[in-house]
Structure formats: C-alpha cells, structure tokens
Amino acid sequence: WSRDGHKLVSASTDNIVSQWDVLSGDCDQRFRFPSPILKVQYHPRDQNKVLVCPMKSAPVMLTLSDSKHVVLPVDDDSDLNVVASFDRRGEYIYTGNAKGKILVLKTDSQDLVASFRVTTGTSNTTAIKSIEFARKGSCFLINTADRIIRVYDGREILTCGRDGEPEPMQKLQDLVNRTPWKKCCFSGDGEYIVAGSARQHALYIWEKSIGNLVKILHGTRGELLLDVAWHPVRPIIASISSGVVSIWAQNQVENWSAFAPDFKELDENVEYEERESEFDIEDEDKSEPEQTGADAAEDEEVDVTSVDPIAAFCSSDEELEDSKALLYLPIAPEVEDPEENPYGPPPDAVQTSLMDEGASSEKKRQSSTDGSQPPKKKPKTTNIELQGVPNDGDRGLPLEGSAKGKVQAELSQPLTVADIL
Amino acid sequence: NAAHCSRVEGKGTEGRKKTSGLSFAQAQGGFPHKSPRFGSGGGRGTLCACARLCCPRVSSLRSGEESEPQAWTSGNRAHAGFRLASEICLKRTGHLASLQTSSFRVMTTKESGGAKAESALSSSANPSKRVSEKPNYALKFTLVGHTEAVSSVKFSPNGEWLASSSADKVIIIWGAYDGKHEKTLKGHNLEISDVAWSSDSGHLVSASDDKTLKIWDVRSGKCLKTLTGHSDYVFCCNFNPPSNLIISGSFDESMKIWEVKTGKCLKTLSAHSDPVSAVHFNCSGSLIVSGSYDGVCRIWDAASGQCLKTLVDDDNPPVSFVKFSPNGKYILIATLNNTLKLWDYSRGRCLKTYTGHKNEKYCIFASFSVTGGKWIVSGSEDNLVYIWNLQTKEIVQKLQGHTDVVISAACHPTENIIASAALGNDKTVKLWMSN
Numbered sequence: 001w002s003r004d005g006h007k008l009v010s011a012s013t014d015n016i017v018s019q020w021d022v023l024s025g026d027c028d029q030r031f032r033f034p035s036p037i038l039k040v041q042y043h044p045r046d047q048n049k050v051l052v053c054p055m056k057s058a059p060v061m062l063t064l065s066d067s068k069h070v071v072l073p074v075d076d077d078s079d080l081n082v083v084a085s086f087d088r089r090g091e092y093i094y095t096g097n098a099k100g101k102i103l104v105l106k107t108d109s110q111d112l113v114a115s116f117r118v119t120t121g122t123s124n125t126t127a128i129k130s131i132e133f134a135r136k137g138s139c140f141l142i143n144t145a146d147r148i149i150r151v152y153d154g155r156e157i158l159t160c161g162r163d164g165e166p167e168p169m170q171k172l173q174d175l176v177n178r179t180p181w182k183k184c185c186f187s188g189d190g191e192y193i194v195a196g197s198a199r200q201h202a203l204y205i206w207e208k209s210i211g212n213l214v215k216i217l218h219g220t221r222g223e224l225l226l227d228v229a230w231h232p233v234r235p236i237i238a239s240i241s242s243g244v245v246s247i248w249a250q251n252q253v254e255n256w257s258a259f260a261p262d263f264k265e266l267d268e269n270v271e272y273e274e275r276e277s278e279f280d281i282e283d284e285d286k287s288e289p290e291q292t293g294a295d296a297a298e299d300e301e302v303d304v305t306s307v308d309p310i311a312a313f314c315s316s317d318e319e320l321e322d323s324k325a326l327l328y329l330p331i332a333p334e335v336e337d338p339e340e341n342p343y344g345p346p347p348d349a350v351q352t353s354l355m356d357e358g359a360s361s362e363k364k365r366q367s368s369t370d371g372s373q374p375p376k377k378k379p380k381t382t383n384i385e386l387q388g389v390p391n392d393g394d395r396g397l398p399l400e401g402s403a404k405g406k407v408q409a410e411l412s413q414p415l416t417v418a419d420i421l
Numbered sequence: 422n423a424a425h426c427s428r429v430e431g432k433g434t435e436g437r438k439k440t441s442g443l444s445f446a447q448a449q450g451g452f453p454h455k456s457p458r459f460g461s462g463g464g465r466g467t468l469c470a471c472a473r474l475c476c477p478r479v480s481s482l483r484s485g486e487e488s489e490p491q492a493w494t495s496g497n498r499a500h501a502g503f504r505l506a507s508e509i510c511l512k513r514t515g516h517l518a519s520l521q522t523s524s525f526r527v528m529t530t531k532e533s534g535g536a537k538a539e540s541a542l543s544s545s546a547n548p549s550k551r552v553s554e555k556p557n558y559a560l561k562f563t564l565v566g567h568t569e570a571v572s573s574v575k576f577s578p579n580g581e582w583l584a585s586s587s588a589d590k591v592i593i594i595w596g597a598y599d600g601k602h603e604k605t606l607k608g609h610n611l612e613i614s615d616v617a618w619s620s621d622s623g624h625l626v627s628a629s630d631d632k633t634l635k636i637w638d639v640r641s642g643k644c645l646k647t648l649t650g651h652s653d654y655v656f657c658c659n660f661n662p663p664s665n666l667i668i669s670g671s672f673d674e675s676m677k678i679w680e681v682k683t684g685k686c687l688k689t690l691s692a693h694s695d696p697v698s699a700v701h702f703n704c705s706g707s708l709i710v711s712g713s714y715d716g717v718c719r720i721w722d723a724a725s726g727q728c729l730k731t732l733v734d735d736d737n738p739p740v741s742f743v744k745f746s747p748n749g750k751y752i753l754i755a756t757l758n759n760t761l762k763l764w765d766y767s768r769g770r771c772l773k774t775y776t777g778h779k780n781e782k783y784c785i786f787a788s789f790s791v792t793g794g795k796w797i798v799s800g801s802e803d804n805l806v807y808i809w810n811l812q813t814k815e816i817v818q819k820l821q822g823h824t825d826v827v828i829s830a831a832c833h834p835t836e837n838i839i840a841s842a843a844l845g846n847d848k849t850v851k852l853w854m855s856n
Contacts, residue, residue, distance in 0.1 A: 234724070258728045259692060259719070261769065301812055302763060302772055304746035305791050307704060328663035330621055331681050333636050333645040 002047035005326035009050050011037035017052055018379070019064060022326060027379040031062060031069075034384070034391035038083060039130075043107070044090040051084055051093065057386045059084035059095055061107075067382040072110055075101045085131040087154055088138065089315075096128025096142065104157060114157050116164045120146040130183070134190035135232055136316070139169070139208065141193060143184050148173045149195055151208060170211040174204060182225050188232045188312070196228040201241045203228060203248070217248050233312040426588040426612025426630050427654040427672060427696075429570035429828060429844050431782040554794050555817040556808060556855040558839055562600035563822075564850040566593050571842035573615045573786060574829045574850050577622035582639070583831075583840050584625055585850050586616035592627055594639065597833060597840075600852050606637050608644040615657045619664035624681075626667050628655035634669050636681065646684040650677055656784070657699050661706040661723065668709055670697030676711050678726070688726045692719055698784045699742045703749035710752055710766075712743035718754055720766055730766060741784040747791055757781050761799060763811075775799075777816050778807040783844075786829040793837045793855060800827030806841045806853070823847050 001008060007028070008020045017031040017040055035055045043049035050062045058074040059082055074082055075097055084095040092113070095103045104114040120126045126146040133140040138154040150168035160166045172193065173179075182198035192214065195204045201219030206212060219225070223241035230237050237248040257265045309321045385391075569589035576583055576597055583595045590613060592606040611631035618625055624645070625637040634648040634655055653673035660667055666687070667679040675691040695714035702709055702723065709721040716737025720730040734756070742755035751772065752764045759780050763773040778801035787799035795811040806820035806827050820839070825846035832839055837855040 252725045252727055254727060255729075259731055261731050261733060300772060302751065302765075303748070304751055304763075304789055304795065304811065305748055307748045310705065328665070330623075331663070331665040332624070332638075333684065334682050335645055 002042045003044060004047065004322055004324055006324075007042075007047060009040045009042060011040045011052070015054075016381075017050070017062070019050075023329070029064060029067065030379050030381040031067070032381060032383045033060075034386055034389045038081065039085075041086060044086055044088060046090060049090075049107075051086060053082065053084050054386065054389065056080050057389045058082055059093070060384065060386070061093075062384075067380065069384055070110065071386065072105060073103070073112065075099075075103055075115070081127075083128055083130050085133060085140075087140070088133045088135065089317075092154075092158075094131050094140065096131055098127040100125040100128060100144065102128065102131075102142070102157075112162065114160060114164060115162050116157065116160060116166055118142060118144055118150065120144070120148065129181075132185050134186035135188055137190040139186070139190055141184055141186070142168075143181050143195075145180075147178055147180050149181060149184055149193065151193065170206075170208060172204075172206050172211060172213075179204070183228045185228060185230050187230045188234070192230075194228055194230055194237055196225040196239060198225070201225050201239070201246075203237065203239060219246055426570075426572055426614050427656055428572040428614035428784055429588050429612070431784075555810075556790075556794060556796060556837065558806075558808065558818055558820055558837070558853040558855040560820070560822050560851055561838075561854045562852040564593075564595050564600045564602070564852065565848070566595075566602050566605075567591070567848045567850075569612070569848060570825070570828070570845035571848060571850055572613060572828060574831050574840045574842040575616060575618055576831050576833050576838075576840060577618045577639075578620050578834055579622040580834050580836065581622065582618075583850065583852070584616050584618065585842055586613040586627055587848075588612040588845070590629075592616050592625065592637070594625075594642075595850065597838065597852075598836075600850075604639075604642045606642050606644070608635055608637075608647075609633070614654065617659045617667075619660045619681075620662055621664065624660075624664070626658045626660060626669075628658040628669055628671075630654040632671075634658055634667065634679070636667070636684070646681075648677075648679050648684050648686070650686045650689075651675070653696075656696060659701050661702040662704060663706055666702075666706075666723075668700045668702060670700040670711060670713075672696040674713070676700055676709075678709075678723075690721060690726055690728075692728055693717065695739070698740060699744065701744040703745040704747060705749060708745070708749065710743050710745060712740035712754060714739040714741075716740060716756075718743050718752065718764075720752075730769070732764060732766060732769060734762070734771070741780065742787055744787070744789075747789055753787055753789065753797065755780060755785060755787050755799065761787055761797060761809075763797075773811070773814055775807075775809045775814055777809075778805070779803045783826055783828055785827070786831065788830055788832045788839075790832040790837075790839070792833065792835055798830045798832055798839055800830045800841060800843075802826045804843070804847075806830050806839065808839075820851075820853055822851055823849070 006022055008022060009017065010020065011017050013036065015033045015036055017033065017037060019028040020026065021028055033052070033054045035057060037052060037054055039053040041051045043051070048064050050064060052060045052062060054060065059072045061070045061072060063069070072084065072093065072095060074095065076099065080098055082095050082097045084093055086093055086107070090107055093105045093107055095105065100118040102116055102118065103112055105111065106113055118126060118128065126144040129143045129145060131140060131142055140152055140154055142150045142152070144150065149172040151170040151172065152166055152168050156166045157164065172195070180198040181195045184193060184195040186193055191208055193206050193208055197204070201223040203217040204213060205215040205217070207214050219239060219241060226240045228237065228239045235250050239246045239248070257263050313321045567585065567587040567589050569587050571585050571587045574583060574585045581597055582603065583597045584592055585595065586592050590607070590609045590611060592613065593602060594604040594606070595602055606625070609627065609629040609631055611629055613627050613629045615628040616625055623639055625639060627635050627637065629635070632649070632651045632653060632655060635644045636646040636648070637643065638645050648667070651669065651671040651673050653671055655669050655671045657670040658667060665681050667681060668676060669679065670676045674693050674695060674697065675689050676697055677686050678688040679685065680687050693711065693713035693715050697711055697713045699712040700709060707723055709723050710718060711721065712718045716733060716739055718732040718740055719728055721727065722729050738756040738758040740754055741757050744753050746753065750765070752766050754762050754764060757780060759776060759778060761775040762771045764771050775797055778799060780802055783802060785800040787797060790796040790798050796817065797809045797811050799807050801807050804823045804825060804827060807816060808818040809815065810817050820841065823841065823843040825844040827841050827843050829842045830839060839853045840850060841853065842850045
C-alpha cells in the first residue's frame with residue numbers, strides 16, 4: 001500500500017511490477033523486470049518511490065513520476081538474492097544478502113552509513129531472508145536461514161556504524177521443532193512479533209520486550225502458510241494459505257460492570273463494611289459541595305466540533321492525520337434481482353460516481369463493446385534492464401505448492417466488516 | 422383507520438408499559454384527517470408552486486458537473502461530503518441570496534406572519550446587548566406533500582437534499598435549498614418512524630412499523646434491500662460514517678447492526694428493557710450510542726458489539742432521543758421530562774441542561790447547529806422549534822409556524838438552514854434560514 005491508501009504496487013510472476021489506483025481499479029504504470037521479483041515496497045513517506053528486490057540482482061529503487069530507476073550498491077557483486085527494506089520513515093534502506101551481511105544505505109544518496117554481519121553459532125554466516133520494521137519505534141527484525149529471528153534497535157545499528165557489531169535485543173526461535181519461518185512481522189504498536197511457520201499453518205507470537213512466547217495460533221492442518229500480516233491498529237492478524245485468508249482476532253469478554261455503572265467487578269469476595277449512615281433516610285454524612293461542583297461544570301465552555309486526530313493514524317513526528325488518506329471504499333448494496341437493479345448489470349465492488357446520469361457503474365475491467373465509452377488507455381510499461389541479469393521471459397517465480405503460471409493481479413473485494421465482527 | 426406510526430403515536434411512553442398502538446390512538450381520539458390548514462383551496466400544491474416559481478432548479482450534481490467519486494477521506498469523515506457541499510454552495514451563493522428574499526416575500530402573505538414577527542421580537546426585545554449572538558431564523562418554505570404526520574427529517578450530508586419520512590408510509594426527498602419535491606419513495610407496508618442518509622448521500626435507510634428497514638437508492642428511488650429480523654416496530658436507524666453498516670433500534674428492545682452490502686444482520690445487541698428510541702454512530706464510526714425508554718443510555722464498541730459504558734441519570738426518565746456531538750466527544754440526551762442534556766460520556770458527567778420546551782410524550786429529534794453560532798435545536802410539543810445557545814443554555818429563538826407537535830428538527834451541514842416537521846394536524850416540513 002502507498003501511505004495514503006490510494007495506490008497499490010504489486011509484483012506478478014510475469015516479472016512485472018504494477019501500480020494500481022484503488023478507487024478506480026486502473027493500472028497506472030507497469031515495469032517489466034528481467035527476473036522474478038521477491039518484494040516490492042513503497043517508500044513510507046514518499047509514494048513516488050518504490051523499492052523492488054528482483055532475484056539475482058541488487059535491489060532497485062523506482063521513481064514512478066519519470067519511470068527511472070536506481071540500482072542500489074551491494075556488498076559483494078556475486079550476491080544472488082538481496083532483500084531490502086525501507087526503515088520506518090524511509091530515511092534509510094537496509095539490505096541483506098545470502099552471506100548475512102546487512103548494509104544500511106541513506107535513501108537519497110545511497111551512501112553506506114552502517115553495516116554488520118549476522119553470524120550464527122561460531123562465526124558461520126547465514127542467509128538473510130527478510131528484514132521487517134515495526135510501525136512504531138525504531139526496532140526491526142531479521143529473519144535468517146538459521147531459523148532465528150533477531151530483533152535489533154535501529155538506533156544502535158547507526159551508532160555502530162560501518163562493520164559494526166551490534167547485539168540483537170532479542171533472539172526468537174522455536175527450539176523444540178527448529179521451525180523455519182516463512183514470514184515475520186511486528187504488531188501495530190511494535191510490542192509483539194508474529195512469525196508464520198514455513199512447515200505448517202501455525203503462527204507464533206512473542207512479546208518483543210521480554211522475548212517470551214505468548215501464543216501459538218494453529219490453522220488448518222496440512223495447509224502451507226504463504227504470508228502473515230498484523231493489522232496496523234487493531235489486534236487482528238491475517239494469514240494466507242491454500243487460497244484462503246484467515247483472520248485471527250481476540251475473543252471478546254463482556255465487561256459486565258459496563259452495563260450497570262454503580263457496580264464494580266470483583267475478582268474475589270469482599271467483606272462489605274456497612275457505613276454508619278447506611279440505612280438512614282436522610283444521609284447526614286453526605287457532603288454538600290457536590291451541588292456547587294455541578295453548577296461550576298455547567299459554566300464550562302464545551303467544544304462540540306473540533307475533532308482530535310486519532311493517535312494510531314499519526315506518526316510521532318506528525319500532528320495531524322493525512323486529510324487525503326483513503327479510509328473507506330464506497331459501498332453499495334448487492335442487488336440480486338436484475339429487474340430490481342437500477343444500474344443494469346450487478347454493481348461491482350467499486351463505484352466511482354453514484355449520481356451519474358445515465359452512465360452505469362463504470363466497470364474498468366470489462367472491455368467496452370459499444371464504443372460509447374472511450375477505450376481505456378493502456379498503462380505505460382517500462383522495461384527495466386539490469387546488468388548481469390538475463391531476461392528469463394515468462395519462466396516466472398515458482399510458487400510453493402501451487403501450479404506455475406500467471407498470477408492475475410485483480411483488485412480483491414474490500415474486506416467486509418462481517419469478517420471482523 | 423387513522424394512519425399512525427410508533428413515533429407519531431408517542432407509543433409506549435406511559436408508565437413505560439407496552440401499550441398497543443390502537444388503544445392509545447383511541448384514547449387520543451386518533452388523528453383526524455383534516456385538510457391542510459395553510460394555503461388556499463387545494464392546499465397541497467399552492468405553496469410548493471410558489472417555491473417552484475421563485476426557485477429555478479440548480480443542481481450541479483444533476484447536471485453532471487460533479488463526477489469525483491465520493492471516497493472517504495478523513496477530511497470529510499466528520500461532515501460527510503463537506504468539501505463537496507461547500508463547493509456547490511460557492512457556485513450558487515449569489516443565487517441563494519436572491520432566492521431567500523423573493524420567496525420570503527411570497528410566504529408572508531400566506532402565512533400568519535408569525536415567523537417574521539417572532540424573529541423581530543427576539544432581536545428587539547433584548548435591549549441589554551449580550552455578548553452571545555442570536556440567530557434570526559425565518560420561515561422560507563413550507564413543504565407540503567405528506568398525507569399523514571411526518572416523523573423525521575434529515576438533510577443529506579452533501580447538503581443538496583432533505584428526506585422526510587411519514588406515517589403515510591412514504592419517504593419524500595426535497596431540494597434542500599428550494600424545497601422542491603424531488604422524489605417519493607414507496608414500498609413500506611406500514612408507517613415509517615425514521616430515515617437516515619448514507620455518507621455519500623446516495624442511499625437512504627428507513628425504519629418502519631412493518632418490522633423492517635429498507636435501503637433505498639436515492640438516484641433511482643428504488644428499494645434495494647429490505648432488512649428483516651426485528652420482531653416489533655423498528656423505530657430508529659442510522660448509517661455508520663463508512664456507510665457499510667446500518668444500526669437500528671426497535672420496540673423489541675434490541676438494536677441490530679446490519680451489513681449494507683448483503684442486508685444480513687451481523688449482530689444483535691439486547692441490553693435494554695424497553696423500546697430503543699435512538700441509535701447513533703460517532704464521527705469515526707467506532708462507537709454507538711443507544712437510548713431507551715428504560716431511562717438508560719449505553720455506549721457500545723462498534724467493532725465488537727461490547728458495551729463500554731452506561732449512563733443513567735437520577736430518576737431515569739425515559740430517554741427519547743440521543744446523539745453524538747459532531748466531534749464525537751459529547752452526547753445530547755433528550756428525556757421525557759422536558760429536558761435536554763449534554764453529557765461528557767468519558768467522565769460520566771452532565772455538562773449542560775436545556776429546558777423551556779415541552780417534551781413528555783414524543784421522541785422528538787434534536788440537533789447540533791454548528792454552521793453559524795453554536796446552538797442546540799429541538800422540536801417541542803407546544804408546536805415550536807426551540808433554539809438554545811449551546812454554552813449559555815438560554816433560549817435564543819423559538820420558531821413559530823407549525824400547527825402540531827414539532828417531532829423533528831434537523832440542521833443543514835454547511836448553511837444556516839433548519840428543517841422541521843410536525844405531526845398529523847400539520848403534516849408539513851418547514852425550512853427556516855438565518856443569516
């Protein structure tokens with residue numbers, strides 16, 4: 001996602017990176033790479049920049065406005081697969097290679113500001129599989145081939161500088177089963193880490209500060225986990241396996257004292273002590289000042305219009321929410337009966353204009369046969385050539401456990417609230 | 422066979438016992454079908470015709486000027502379509518001013534002139550100049566069309582339309598600036614107690630005595646979905662700000678959360694022991710407030726359906742109406758002891774009390790007016806619309822003109838316009854404007 005929620009960037013097995021407009025469903029631009037793509041990521045603050053990690057190549061930063069690209073420096077030119085990630089604010093890019101070497105580059109200049117090598121056991125190196133940053137705070141984690149998740153503080157990395165030797169603040173692993181991790185990420189507040197097992201549909205959750213395993217969530221047996229994501233603000237986790245998205249949330253415990261404000265929930269029995277005036281008709285002990293307190297309150301100025309920004313949607317260095325951020329998609333009721341339908345064919349998930357005279361809900365994915373609508377303009381496609389990477393055509397990135405082939409990058413239905421409720 | 426719906430009946434309020442609607446109507450002598458009192462002869466078309474003559478139709482939306490998708494950004498979350506509405510207003514400001522003066526001249530010849538006199542009184546009768554300003558709302562249009570008592574009026578979030586629901590089983594959509602009758606939505610089998618707009622002003626939801634809610638497409642006027650599940654009259658309804666959910670309150674003492682897309686009931690919140698008289702989402706859609714005849718207001722977490730807080734006042738008189746302030750920090754609660762209170766629900770404290778009006782029987786809508794000065798606006802059972810200064814709590818204006826209980830008062834999202842609707846003796850909607 002782009003920061004304001006209006007755009008999506010995706011990479012498909014035909015080696016093409018595409019940018020989409022969420023509201024219209026249009027593909028804005030495409031970039032054809034010579035090799036399969038491991039990862040795409042928008043710059044956290046500047047959605048004109050996209051980080052792309054192609055296989056067998058150094059990471060590439062695209063500039064969408066002019067379709068240009070910059071190849072990032074790597075540690076060793078024989079690096080095959082380099083993963084990379086922007087840090088939380090996009091000031092730095094962290095890259096990791098198959099020999100455990102982490103480079104920290106300044107995003108604007110690509111200057112190397114810090115580096116270190118992840119070693120395992122007695123100075124053996126291990127391949128970096130992914131680098132993930134928390135949404136709040138300066139921590140990040142590294143998922144390595146040695147099945148250990150290392151959590152670092154970004155500030156310490158910068159302090160250690162080049163060829164530093166920072167110590168991870170946590171090392172998380174499943175010692176019992178030696179589980180390899182498919183995907184890891186932080187909770188919205190950065191306090192928890194979830195890791196999805198590469199062997200089965202199981203999610204392990206640790207508390208970051210203490211490093212203890214809090215919970216293991218088990219999905220359906222026999223399913224292979226593909227991806228895990230933690231909701232940015234709510235205690236909800238989504239995981240994908242076998243074409244199904246599983247939503248994990250907490251069981252709600254009813255707070256009974258909320259129904260009766262005079263009552264308080266107790267954990268255990270309490271011996272009640274009667275007041276002296278418990279059964280008096282007139283309570284002589286009741287204090288008078290309550291009356292004047294209420295009057296004073298009634299003279300306060302009440303502000304009924306200014307809306308406080310929601311802290312969860314603001315970064316610590318920002319005061320206000322982005323007023324142009326896309327928060328909701330327009331929803332229309334599904335209409336089954338064609339006769340009842342005022343639009344014609346059933347409305348799609350996204351409707352652009354509801355008061356549009358005559359024009360039915362624009363279905364951008366249907367080809368216009370009647371010619372009354374102007375033909376959709378084809379998105380601009382830029383071919384990216386990378387040194388030393390032969391164009392492997394459509395061989396595509398092998399997907400684990402599923403047939404090879406083109407993955408259709410269709411805009412999925414917006415998440416219905418039924419699932420969350 | 423007098424047509425009545427639960428709201429215009431004031432059902433269920435005596436002794437908080439469930440009374441059958443019919444016996445109540447009989448006690449009251451029913452609602453006699455009198456012809457409208459204002460206007461000459463046929464009554465119904467007369468004033469509307471005047472409005473139509475003075476106010477040629479202008480709507481940028483209908484002419485297709487506005488084609489931007491009504492996407493939800495946090496900027497217009499609180500005032501749905503706010504930016505869009507203000508753009509439209511800018512296009513027609515010059516026009517609007519001329520509309521006001523010309524139509525007002527026509528109205529006063531037919532009206533008793535009460536409205537004009539009232540506003541003149543309020544400004545001159547107060548020689549000691551107070552620091553707080555007073556509004557000068559004056560009657561601009563009387564909208565005739567309903568054949569029975571009107572139960573609710575609401576402005577669309579984009580400021581273009583006014584929707585009114587009635588005991589005559591239909592919803593009428595009027596132009597908000599000229600009062601022109603735009604559309605009639607038919608489909609309910611019984612009287613309608615409430616109607617509400619979706620945030621993009623494209624859909625309406627109505628709550629009816631036929632135990633259903635209906636979702637309407639405004640542009641075509643067709644009913645898109647019927648929501649069934651309540652076991653008694655549905656009394657109140659609202660969309661949430663993203664408008665993918667609808668909340669409804671019913672005489673079956675429960676509230677239901679419905680999914681707009683499928684029409685399914687997602688959750689039922691049963692925590693009241695009497696009919697639920699009002700339900701409302703806050704501006705961010707994260708909270709729901711409900712009020713009931715059992716005297717209790719409850720605040721719910723919209724995502725989980727968990728009850729977060731209960732507000733009970735001393736005496737717990739039946740709560741007839743409740744809604745969040747525009748910023749979602751406070752709740753306005755109307756109770757059937759002639760009182761309106763503004764509560765800070767997070768601290769459980771009543772901050773302001775507004776009195777002087779009459780409200781002992783009907784669930785009268787109240788509203789925050791924030792387009793000009795900050796007022797509280799409410800209907801009343803003495804046929805007036807009351808306007809209070811929100812901070813000082815004094816009555817700043819009383820709008821006269823209706824000939825029956827003013828059951829609903831609504832404030833335009835961007836302009837100083839108030840819409841009011843009255844019961845069976847009156848059957849009209851009135852538009853008042855202030856400068």
